Amino acid sequence: MNMSTKPFYVAVIAAFLSTAALAQSQWEGWDYTFDREIKPWAEMQTQLPAYPSDSTLLPIDVSAATTHRFFVDEKSVSTGSDGVVRYTLVIKTSGGATNVSFEGIRCETREQRYYALGRADGSWTRARDPRWRRIKFQQVNAHHITLYGEYFCRGKFVMGNTAQLVQALRRGPDRSLRTN
Numbered sequence: 001m002n003m004s005t006k007p008f009y010v011a012v013i014a015a016f017l018s019t020a021a022l023a024q025s026q027w028e029g030w031d032y033t034f035d036r037e038i039k040p041w042a043e044m045q046t047q048l049p050a051y052p053s054d055s056t057l058l059p060i061d062v063s064a065a066t067t068h069r070f071f072v073d074e075k076s077v078s079t080g081s082d083g084v085v086r087y088t089l090v091i092k093t094s095g096g097a098t099n100v101s102f103e104g105i106r107c108e109t110r111e112q113r114y115y116a117l118g119r120a121d122g123s124w125t126r127a128r129d130p131r132w133r134r135i136k137f138q139q140v141n142a143h144h145i146t147l148y149g150e151y152f153c154r155g156k157f158v159m160g161n162t163a164q165l166v167q168a169l170r171r172g173p174d175r176s177l178r179t180n
Contacts, residue, residue, distance in 0.1 A: 046104075052076065052118075056075045062142050063142045066142075067094035070146075071091075072147070082106075083158060085152045089102075099117075101117050102118075102124065105147060112144045146173065151169055152165055152168075
């Protein structure tokens, strides 16, 4: 490099660095603005549904490994703007007991939560530990993973509106969508 071209290269490098610094500051501002526009997820308030009756229970095929029978009350199924599918689950055990719970599944995070538990007199009581829990595969009582993967969710998204979910429950499981 001769001495006459040195100032030219210095000017080009200085221009490049100042342009890069300007672009970086613009992107940093954009990132800040963009990130501030993202609001944290908030669960919407929900009302307890009417207590289920046998006439509105839809059976769900969970696993051959259990003698319990599982049902979802079709009148209780709802989808919310928060991406949560809410429903009443009824489990009739082989020993004759009936367990009723009002629950939610959040497709985006593959989580489940209990809102309320049913009493024998047909009333509800608040769930003692209503936190969100990761849905995992269980061999015997696989009802949550079944509802998540075969009826309510397609990956991180709810499979449809309330009517479409009820239709899926009536139709039966879509084994091609199974998510373990």
